[in-house]
Amino acid sequence: MTDVTDKPGAGLTEADLAALVDEVGAAEVVLDPSAMEAYRWDWSRFPGAGMPCAVVRPRDAGQVQAAVRWAARRGIPIVPRGAGTGLAGGSNAVEGGLTISLDRMAGIEIDPATRTAVVEPGALNAAVKQAAREHGLWYPPDPSSYEICSIGGNIATNAGGLCCVKYGVTTDYVLGLDVVLADGRLITLGGRRIKDVAGLSLIKLFVGSEGTLGIVTKVTLRLVPSPPPAATLVATFPTARAAAEAVVAMGRQLRPSLVEFMDQRAVNITEDHLRMGLDRSAGGLLVVQCDSPGAARTEEIEAVEAICVSAGATEVFATDDHDEGEAFLGARRAFFPACEGRGALLVEDVGVPIPALPDLIDGIAEIARRHDTDIPVVAHAGDGNTHPNLIYDATDPAARERAERAFSEIMELAIGLGGTITGEHGVGRAKVGSLAAQLGPDVMELTRTIKDALDPQGILNPSCAI
Amino acid sequence: MTDVTDKPGAGLTEADLAALVDEVGAAEVVLDPSAMEAYRWDWSRFPGAGMPCAVVRPRDAGQVQAAVRWAARRGIPIVPRGAGTGLAGGSNAVEGGLTISLDRMAGIEIDPATRTAVVEPGALNAAVKQAAREHGLWYPPDPSSYEICSIGGNIATNAGGLCCVKYGVTTDYVLGLDVVLADGRLITLGGRRIKDVAGLSLIKLFVGSEGTLGIVTKVTLRLVPSPPPAATLVATFPTARAAAEAVVAMGRQLRPSLVEFMDQRAVNITEDHLRMGLDRSAGGLLVVQCDSPGAARTEEIEAVEAICVSAGATEVFATDDHDEGEAFLGARRAFFPACEGRGALLVEDVGVPIPALPDLIDGIAEIARRHDTDIPVVAHAGDGNTHPNLIYDATDPAARERAERAFSEIMELAIGLGGTITGEHGVGRAKVGSLAAQLGPDVMELTRTIKDALDPQGILNPSCAI
Numbered sequence: 022m023t024d025v026t027d028k029p030g031a032g033l034t035e036a037d038l039a040a041l042v043d044e045v046g047a048a049e050v051v052l053d054p055s056a057m058e059a060y061r062w063d064w065s066r067f068p069g070a071g072m073p074c075a076v077v078r079p080r081d082a083g084q085v086q087a088a089v090r091w092a093a094r095r096g097i098p099i100v101p102r103g104a105g106t107g108l109a110g111g112s113n114a115v116e117g118g119l120t121i122s123l124d125r126m127a128g129i130e131i132d133p134a135t136r137t138a139v140v141e142p143g144a145l146n147a148a149v150k151q152a153a154r155e156h157g158l159w160y161p162p163d164p165s166s167y168e169i170c171s172i173g174g175n176i177a178t179n180a181g182g183l184c185c186v187k188y189g190v191t192t193d194y195v196l197g198l199d200v201v202l203a204d205g206r207l208i209t210l211g212g213r214r215i216k217d218v219a220g221l222s223l224i225k226l227f228v229g230s231e232g233t234l235g236i237v238t239k240v241t242l243r244l245v246p247s248p249p250p251a252a253t254l255v256a257t258f259p260t261a262r263a264a265a266e267a268v269v270a271m272g273r274q275l276r277p278s279l280v281e282f283m284d285q286r287a288v289n290i291t292e293d294h295l296r297m298g299l300d301r302s303a304g305g306l307l308v309v310q311c312d313s314p315g316a317a318r319t320e321e322i323e324a325v326e327a328i329c330v331s332a333g334a335t336e337v338f339a340t341d342d343h344d345e346g347e348a349f350l351g352a353r354r355a356f357f358p359a360c361e362g363r364g365a366l367l368v369e370d371v372g373v374p375i376p377a378l379p380d381l382i383d384g385i386a387e388i389a390r391r392h393d394t395d396i397p398v399v400a401h402a403g404d405g406n407t408h409p410n411l412i413y414d415a416t417d418p419a420a421r422e423r424a425e426r427a428f429s430e431i432m433e434l435a436i437g438l439g440g441t442i443t444g445e446h447g448v449g450r451a452k453v454g455s456l457a458a459q460l461g462p463d464v465m466e467l468t469r470t471i472k473d474a475l476d477p478q479g480i481l482n483p484s485c486a487i
Numbered sequence: 488m489t490d491v492t493d494k495p496g497a498g499l500t501e502a503d504l505a506a507l508v509d510e511v512g513a514a515e516v517v518l519d520p521s522a523m524e525a526y527r528w529d530w531s532r533f534p535g536a537g538m539p540c541a542v543v544r545p546r547d548a549g550q551v552q553a554a555v556r557w558a559a560r561r562g563i564p565i566v567p568r569g570a571g572t573g574l575a576g577g578s579n580a581v582e583g584g585l586t587i588s589l590d591r592m593a594g595i596e597i598d599p600a601t602r603t604a605v606v607e608p609g610a611l612n613a614a615v616k617q618a619a620r621e622h623g624l625w626y627p628p629d630p631s632s633y634e635i636c637s638i639g640g641n642i643a644t645n646a647g648g649l650c651c652v653k654y655g656v657t658t659d660y661v662l663g664l665d666v667v668l669a670d671g672r673l674i675t676l677g678g679r680r681i682k683d684v685a686g687l688s689l690i691k692l693f694v695g696s697e698g699t700l701g702i703v704t705k706v707t708l709r710l711v712p713s714p715p716p717a718a719t720l721v722a723t724f725p726t727a728r729a730a731a732e733a734v735v736a737m738g739r740q741l742r743p744s745l746v747e748f749m750d751q752r753a754v755n756i757t758e759d760h761l762r763m764g765l766d767r768s769a770g771g772l773l774v775v776q777c778d779s780p781g782a783a784r785t786e787e788i789e790a791v792e793a794i795c796v797s798a799g800a801t802e803v804f805a806t807d808d809h810d811e812g813e814a815f816l817g818a819r820r821a822f823f824p825a826c827e828g829r830g831a832l833l834v835e836d837v838g839v840p841i842p843a844l845p846d847l848i849d850g851i852a853e854i855a856r857r858h859d860t861d862i863p864v865v866a867h868a869g870d871g872n873t874h875p876n877l878i879y880d881a882t883d884p885a886a887r888e889r890a891e892r893a894f895s896e897i898m899e900l901a902i903g904l905g906g907t908i909t910g911e912h913g914v915g916r917a918k919v920g921s922l923a924a925q926l927g928p929d930v931m932e933l934t935r936t937i938k939d940a941l942d943p944q945g946i947l948n949p950s951c952a953i
Contacts, residue, residue: 134842135840137840178684179684181682181684185682192688192691193655202933208930213840214838214840214906214907214910215838215841215871216870216910216911218647218695220922220926220930220953221696221699221700222696223930223933223934223937225658225688226691228688228691229687230687230688234687246738246740246741269600273599273602274712275712276711314786315782315786317780317781320781373680374601374603404681405681405682439678441680441684442685443684444680445684447684448685452685459686461674461675463673464686464689468686471940473940474937474940475933
């Protein structure tokens with residue numbers, strides 16, 4: 022784990038901070054330590070967050086540029102921050118660094134003619150969806166936190182979600198970006214055009230770069246027509262392996278719009294919480310939705326049902342009713358609240374090729390036993406992206422240490438299965454030390470080459486950069 | 488237009504070439520000038536192709552590495568080449584440079600369990616589609632040249648096609664890449680996993696980089712289940728503007744799988760060739776397909792029909808019959824053959840936001856008049872991506888000059904409408920001089936920074952790099 026121990030802001034003078042206020046604006050600079058506290062951590066509460074020298078809350082790109090220039094001249098680290106809902110410590114403050122919170126830049130403009138949204142980074146994902154809906158349009162990417170996470174953060178992590186098994190992830194919807202570079206220059210990439218291959222794919226390079234290459238100040242998003250209503254199926258299986266086999270078979274024939282998995286431990290934790298009659302003996306549970314238009318969605322759900330039965334499902338329930346479907350999806354969504362009160366939570370995010378899901382889930386169970394840590398698993402199974410959730414007693418240092426060892430071993434397991442240490446949450450601080458194990462030395466060097474070229478001082482989100 | 492006048496290969500000795508043969512393999516090195524002729528040009532016949540010092544036709548990544556190392560040690564430019572079907576001079580040889588043709592590396596392996604294809608760059612797009620089909624799977628990207636273009640070239644240009652209005656472009660299907668870097672190192676990016684946000688989006692950076700950052704030697708492609716059959720509609724409109732308005736309205740409500748446009752001049756050239764009874768008086772013609780499953784496709788086509796009628800269509804014909812639909816699509820596909828014999832052809836590839844299509848088409852007609860050049864327009868209208876085709880008498884230097892001026896002015900027009908100089912063909916040699924007009928100085932500098940970081944000697948496809 023990375024710990025930023027140097028304190029680059031320590032040498033700052035009163036005059037430096039006065040210059041920040043002067044150059045950015047008094048109303049946009051937070052210097053009071055108690056007020057800054059709210060900007061130090063993301064949801065992971067990953068340790069190592071420092072106390073910033075200041076937090077800037079710009080209202081426009083010009084103020085972002087001014088803040089970056091102020092920091093660049095002094096070699097001060099910069100941490101861009103969206104809604105702070107990250108799960109990898111990616112927006113945790115750096116000791117003595119400048120945190121730039123984009124929460125006040127939250128404008129949304131929908132252009133129905135080009136089917137685009139021009140959005141500021143602080144706009145919440147749910148607000149973009151809502152604004153699009155008013156025009157009969159849809160912004161698909163739907164991280165589970167969509168009601169409270171920001172588009173800027175979604176872009177920083179290339180966020181996924183539940184519907185991306187059919188509709189793709191954030192990068193698939195970004196047509197344009199305004200980015201403030203490490204030297205304070207503002208560039209505009211792309212625009213309201215759907216296809217554009219002029220020059221390098223720079224937009225795609227910034228998406229998923231977790232604030233280490235630049236700070237996004239405006240986004241042009243592609244919208245699509247609202248999807249038809251979905252039919253929903255819930256199936257329980259004797260083993261996680263049987264459920265995963267059903268997922269593989271579905272993907273070969275159908276394009277479901279949602280394929281969620283819960284392992285036995287996740288089912289039991291949810292049932293403890295909801296008491297809705299979930300089968301506690303099930304080795305795996307799937308919630309599947311299909312949203313093809315018209316009668317086709319019923320045919321698709323019937324095909325999903327046949328696949329589940331032939332994979333050995335012990336119980337299958339399908340419905341074309343929206344509210345009934347949402348209730349079952351609610352069981353999956355209730356898992357995280359159900360974990361509350363059980364201890365501290367480390368949310369993992371490993372992914373594997375889909376056929377390796379059973380081996381991953383079995384391997385996680387073995388790691389849980391060996392390290393005596395409770396690790397229920399939920400997964401965006403259609404993408405092979407799992408969230409093992411390490412629950413431990415935060416007041417017990419030995420338990421914490423066991424959980425952290427398990428956390429590392431789960432990443433090693435995923436890499437060994439041809440997978441990734443992060444499918445959608447990002448590397449952040451939590452996994453920067455594990456990145457080399459996945460990427461290898463040459464790709465790490467290439468990454469460093471690009472980082473150095475774009476940010477020679479290394480001031481942009483340094484705790485998340487290799 | 489770029490003309491490479493220096494001759495970096497001129498200082499090469501017999502010993503240098505003997506070393507190439509020795510290091511790569513005698514069977515893989517072509518030194519005979521008449522044999523090399525076939526590797527000098529792409530389909531654009533864009534002027535400026537040089538005579539390479541040698542052509543290498545490697546059989547594996549190791550031989551690509553050996554060839555790159557040989558060239559890197561000597562500072563010799565390298566031009567990677569796929570099937571040579573490019574339309575922007577992107578694989579035209581550099582005088583005295585080393586052309587690396589990937590045509591012998593054409594392996595295809597389908598893995599139905601992970602729904603992926605592992606493909607060598609020389610494999611043809613159509614061969615990948617066929618191999619996937621044998622497993623009930625589909626590789627969607629479909630450039631018009633899909634029967635003869637290679638996956639490596641598709642990746643170099645981030646190729647689009649007809650179905651990308653619904654199914655996306657090449658970059659959306661690339662899960663993994665093996666790339667030989669400018670110093671000969673071979674890196675592996677991504678793999679058989681659908682979601683992966685560990686590290687920078689390097690795969691996406693290489694896709695669309697036109698051989699200026701590295702040479703792809705292996706690709707992992709995402710496959711999807713075969714789509715249902717499509718219903719087809721053909722509609723004629725009094726004006727191009729009316730047709731474009733129908734396209735805008737469709738996009739707001741529906742997700743057609745194909746939306747192709749032909750202007751009046753393109754309709755007439757095609758009708759001259761086919762004599763199938765197309766309406767010569769039509770200002771614009773649309774061919775639309777919908778491929779939602781089951782009865783929904785008929786409902787969608789009916790909705791398309793209603794939109795066309797309400798946009799002022801003079802004639803609309805819809806069919807659910809596959810062969811009949813293919814016949815109408817055939818009219819669109821017959822346009823390029825219909826141009827043959829009419830003169831030399833410069834194929835443009837400009838794109839605009841969809842509502843700007845009518846202004847683009849009107850503007851192109853005005854440019855055609857002013858420069859006395861025949862410029863029929865076809866378009867992937869659902870994406871706002873047009874192909875104005877400049878037909879001129881190659882034996883008349885004045886006609887050629889007028890066509891080239893028109894070519895430049897069409898790019899300026901597209902940029903002025905918020906568009907791009909290339910939607911899917913790439914920059915190549917043909918447009919490298921026009922790139923700055925679209926991207927502006929800061930983005931050009933950022934592009935150069937990345938190029939310099941990855942290829943400090945500037946040896947990778949230098950005529951296509953800024």
